[in-house]
Each structure stands twice: as C-alpha cells, then as structure tokens.
Amino acid sequence: MKGMLKQTGNELIKIWRQLGYRILLFVIAGFMLAAPLMNYFFGRLVEGNFSVAWSEASEDDIWGVYSNTRRQYLYTFFEENKLPEWKQSIYSNELAIMALQLKGLELLVNGKFEVYDVISCFPVNVDDVCEYNNEESESKYYEWDWIVAHYSPEKTKQSYERALGEFNQFTNKIISITEKEVIKEYLDDSEEELTQAEVSLTVAKSKYELENTEKHKIELNNAQKAYDYQLMITEGWRFAYEKGREPLGWEFNLLDELMPMLANQALSCMPVSDSDYEISPTYIEILNIPMPYSIYVRNSERNVKYYEDAIRTYHMAILHNAPLSQAEDISTKGGIRDTLMSFINIMSIFMVVLVSGIISSEFSSGTVRLLLIRPRSRIQIISAKLLASLTVYVVSVAAMTVLLSVEHLIFFGIGDYFTGDVVSLFGINFVIPGALMLFGKIFVASLPVLLYMAIAAFMAVLTRKNAVSVIVSLIAYISASSVKTVVFFILYLMPNLSRWLVYTPFAYTDLTGTVSGAVSIASRANLQNIGALIGGATDLSIFGVNLGLGIFYYIVGIVLFAFLTLLIFKKKQIKS
C-alpha cells in the first residue's frame, strides 16, 4: 500500500513535469474562470437589443435569441427597479413575454412590417397558433415569428396602446405588490381549482354510482387523484400564507402551469385539450407528427406518475423553503453549477488524453522496461497511474469549485448559494442544502468522466497506442448523448413496446437531464427546443428513468474497465 502511494507520487511528478499537460490544464481552467464574467459583461453590452432580423430567422435561432433577449431585458428592468429576488423569479417569465409582445407591436405600428392584426406578438407559441387556427384554419402561421393576421392599422394601434397600458400596469404591480399579496393571489387561484376538482369528483362519483362500469371507475379514480393533488397544493399555499413567509421562486409559476394539466389531461384519459400543444410545437412540426395529443393519450399512465412525482416535489419545495432548479438562470448557484458542468465536460476530454498518454507513452518510449523491473507489482504500478489521474481530476474540480465560488461571491454576490434543493433518488424526494446539491451534481457529472478514463486506460494497456486509445474513448464520449437521443425517440414512438429500455444502460449514457432529479418540468422546455434535443439534452425522466439506476450502471462500467485494465496490464508481455 505504501509502495503504491509512493508510486502514485512518482506518477504525479511525471504528469506535472510534462509541460503540455500543465499548459492545457491551466488554459482550460482560465477559460472557465473567464466565462461567467464574459457572459455577464458581454450580455450587458447587447442588452435590450431586439432585432428586426428575427422575422427572417429560423425557428431554432428565435428560441436562442428569445431567451437571451429576455434575459437582457430582465436584467435591466430588475436592476433599474431594484426588485428583490423573489419578485424576479416570480415575474421574470410574464414580464419577458409582455415586453416581447410590446416590442413586436411597436415594430408593426412603426411600419416595420406590413400591417396585420396582431393576435399575439410573442415569438411563436402554440397558444397563439391555436387561437389563430380556430379562426382561420387554413393559415401558414409558422411563416412568422410573431403571429399576425391581416387587419387594419387602427386595430393594430389600438392593440399596441392596450398592450402598453397593460404592460405599465403590470410593471407597476410588480414593483408595488407585497409578498403576502402574491401568496394570497396564488392561494385564491388554488382554492378555486380545488372547488372545481371537488365538483368533478362529485360528478364522477354520481356517474359511477349510476352506471358502475369499468370506464367510470377509472374516471372516478382519476378525479379522486386530481382532487387529492389539488388539495395538497392548496394546503401548501395555505401553509405559506398562514406563516406569512416569502414566496419561493418559480415554483409558483410552475404550479400555475401544472394545475390545468392535472385537471384536464394528465390524470384522465379524455382527449387532450389544445393547451397540450404547449408541450412542443417545434418538435411536432419538425418531426411531422400529425397528432400531438398522442403524447398524452398514449402515455397517460406514465404521465400520471410523472406529475405525481412533480407535485410531491413542489409540495416539498414549498414546505422546505427550497427553490426549484428552474430559477437557476438568474441564480448564483446556477451560475457556478453551469460553469462547473462545462468544466467537467471539457475535463473528460483532457482526462482521456492524459490517461491514454501516461500509459501508452511508457510503451512507445520504451520506459516501461525500466519501470517494471522494480520490486513493485504490476498491479501497484498500473493502479498508481489510475490513482494519479484520479487525483489530477479531483484536485482540478475541487480547485475549480473553490475558484468559481470565490469569483461569483466577488462579482455577483452570495445570492442563493446556500438555499436548499429538491432531489429525487429511487423515487424518493428529499431536500438537501444547496452546497451539498452542488457536490451531488459534481459527483453525478463526474461518473461519465471516470468511465471515459477507465475506457481510455483499458484501450491504452490493450493496444499500447495513444491514438487508438484516445479515439475510442472520444467516440464513447461523443456517442453517449446520441445513444440517449435514439432511446428517447424509440420510447417516444413506441412507448409500450420499448418500456424495458429505461432499465437498460442505454437510457443512462447521458445523465444531464436526469441530474435535475424530480424537477422534470425542465423536460418540457427541452422538448420545445429541437436543437437541444438533437444535442442530447433530452430528459428521459418523463419515461421513468431513475437516477439511482444510472449511477449504478456507471459505477459498474467504471469498475469493470478498471478491473480489465489491471488484469491485462498484469498479463502483458513486454516484447519490444
């Protein structure tokens, strides 16, 4: 053991003395430290720059520009009015939508476009599509990023003035509203929903008593569930209201979004309402799938589970004063996490190169002959190499975490750094402190890195060729997200035939989506963005993948390849 540690020291010295590795590591770390600052300062530079070019942009671009512009706008507004964080997180979405609508109308009124009657100026949203579609079924609504219809200039001007009035009213409301009032508002809505759910339940009960069929039994069951959930949510709000505690962030919006889904489709087998379109206009259009309804109808059982899970999560989040991950795009913790995740991603390439290099170079340079004639077993020697690379990785990530935290504290303030998070593991939700969640995320994100390292080590001892080892490991790295995307499509297209897929390792080749745990509303955002979908940021949690199982598969893979590495190295004949 002592011999192996001494040898690990030897290997670390060798790594450190190789200028190439050192420079590469420092360059990566430097870029990663600069990234948050660059994002911030360049973001300020282009602030509020709404571009007319949108009308010619592709769907994908619009989503990108939309979210950037929205963020720029929000920064300005929040800062000018010095809004507290809870207000920022609650209103950021509505505010951004309104601002964009206003901007679109303004462009129309000023004659930038031909004059149309404006149904909505929000960049294409299915709600708008539906609205428009109902009125004039034969239309090419996707030609515009703002949904517009042919009408008179006066009407447009009226719309603009009305929208301006609404916008001002809304911003004034945001500035003046108190926390208590917000909770009250949500509580009122929630109680109203509860009443509705109660009515539905009563209706279902009487129907069941009258006819007593299997179909009615299911309906009753669903109605009961819907009622239970609504009751739970309402209780959560009431609890918050009675305690007079501050709103917690985006969960309010999310709950707001979630409720109609609970009431309408997720828990029933009824045909789906138009609002289901919301799930994925882009997705549906690009894949040319005629019936978006099928998503819910076909997967309704799984959806129930999904929403049950989500509800439990939100409920817990409210009770434990924990913001949900959606709030990350304006949070300190989120900023650190995002950058760390990018760093870990790049580190996986660096580590593959490093592991392949330190093993294969011993063979290619012939130094292996002098290395192996010592009173140290081959297992000790190769283990020392693996341990040394692991040390490099752990130290790099730890140092980066500290540096990024310090950087964020200096430039962006402490923010939500220490608030709690909701995590889901093996179907159980719990709240953990924010800093701990950071470590959890680092751990999960590191699993693939360790696997690629183990594969690289295995290939290096097997082939003794640096290039082969690096290329094979990088193919594994690159194809991981594609495999998951393929699994996603199979699950999506044949949900009943391919259910077993979520238990195979293929569903876990990329844990990015799964890491967010139970907070699966994110999956809808991902669905809306075909770019993210192809890029592999798909979230399979809607199909019931399990983070715990994913971690298990990764650990099995890492152990397997590490073991094979030791075995092959032990048996290796040093012929040349």
Added chain:
Amino acid sequence: MEEMKPVLSIKNLTKHLSSKLILNNISLDVMPGEIFGFLGPNGSGKTTTIKVVLGLLSLEAGEVSVCGYDMRKEPMKAMNCVNGIIENPEMYKYLTGKQNLMQYLRMYDGIPESRCDEVAEIVGLSARINDKVGKYSLGMRQRLGLAQAMLNRPKLLILDEPTNGLDPVGIKELRDILKRLSHIEGTAVFISSHQLAELDLMCDRVGIIDRGNLVAVKTMDEIRRLNGGSVSEYLIGTEEPGRALELIVAAGNTAVIEGNLIRVTADTAKGGKALPEMLRELILADVRVTSAAPVRHSLEDAFLEITGSYSPDKRKAVGI
C-alpha cells in the same frame, strides 16, 4: 570455505513468443563476483532470456531464481536484489537525470536520496545530472542507465548491450566500473553484448547462445586454449623466411609465410614442435629470429567456431 550459492540460477528455461520457440531448455548459473558474458548472434534469444529473468516476459517453463528467491513465488524479493539495463535505457526525456534517478529510487524501500548523487558520481554524470535527459547524448543516456542500475546496490546486475553508443573512453570506464563492482564488491554481472572484443577484456566466463540453445558455457581460460590439447599456434618473425620455413616444416609443423612472419601450427602429438623447442632449433641453426609470439585465441574465434558461423553465408547471417 563455504560453498557459494549462485546469484542467478536458470533451470530448463523454455519460452515461446507467438508460438515460435525462442528459448529451448536453457540452464545456467551466475556466481557472486563474476562477470558472465552472454553472447549470441542477433535474434538468438539473449534479450528474451534477460526479459524473462527480469519479469518483463512471463516465465513459461523452467525455473529462474535470483539471490535464492524463486521468480514465481517471491518475485518482489527477487526484483529487490537485481537491476539492469534492457536494450537502450530509455529515460523520461522531460525529466532531468536526477529526477529520473529519483523516480526509480522511490520504487525501492530504504535507500537514501543521496544514493542518486553517488551513482551519478560513479558513472561520471555529476556535472550534467540536473540537465533534461532529452538533451543527453546516447552515451550519456547509457551512463545514466548504468547509474540507475546501481541504485539499489544489486547483487545481480544485468546489462543488455551496455556499450552501445559509448566512446572508447566510456567503454574503458564501464569496464573498470564493472570490474570493481564484481571483483571488489562481489556483484555478479550478467552482460550481453555483440562487442566481442569488449567482453573478451572483462568477462570471467561466457555463455554462448545460438537460435535459442545454450551451446557452450566456458571460462575465458578455456576459450583462450580453445583448440586445447596438443595443438598450438605461433608466429615467428625472421630475416630469412625461406630457410626458417624449411626448418620449421622439417621439424614436423605446418606453416605459411605472411610477409615477414611465419604462422606455425604445431601438433606435438603428431611430432610437431611447440614454440620454445622450435625457437631453440632455429637459433641453433643460426637463423636470425626477430620476433616470436604465441597466437592467443580470441573470444571472436571461439564464438565463430562454436556458433559454426565460418561459412560466408553464416557470416552474413550473424552480421560479422
């Protein structure tokens, strides 16, 4: 006197590589304090033998023990008392000589750091020990290789072609170092080389391997009297070669004239006369003799004869 145990003992070593027979039933012992030369044409199995002994290749059949430790049962103890150079001693080019030595030093237990400077001093590298190995010449790398091989004060030092790239001065120094190590400190040195002249000057005993078979193990004395027995060979220089030749042949020897010298082969068993008698006869006959010397057999002769490499095609094959 206590009977000495061999430092290296190889018994019935057989080895295949990619199903080709490389070593066939090799057995040999190396005793403490001796320099054992291991000779053979290229591809005869020298390096393979060394690699099996040092654990770089697996031990397929047979037994190898170093300092009494069986390589199968106690490999770590065995490796603790052996060291060496296999082929070119490749070092980490991005490290300095000292850092390279430290790498290997840390792989042994209980050797003080100062040992690095000692061995560097012994091989004459002290001045350049803090330079990067990438800047070293081949000869300097050989010296560093030798230095690392002495780090753990091995009882058995295995050197594979250690004279590669050394200049004549370096070779002389290497010879002195090895002689001191073996004859004074009692280290056994197992040295393989194709520089026959070099081995000739330093070895106590040689083993000759050919196509995987150990064909001979002889002391240098045995080599020198290779033809042995009654036959001897000597050169006589004279101002009257014609007359001298007549006398020599008349005395029952065979002889040829080579310029001013006569090469004589005498077989006393067949009535020939050895050098002292022949010389006396010539002088008594009043032949003016300018020089007289016995011909000593070199290792090369022995090597070529034992490996049967005299014929032109064989010579080509062994690269002579």
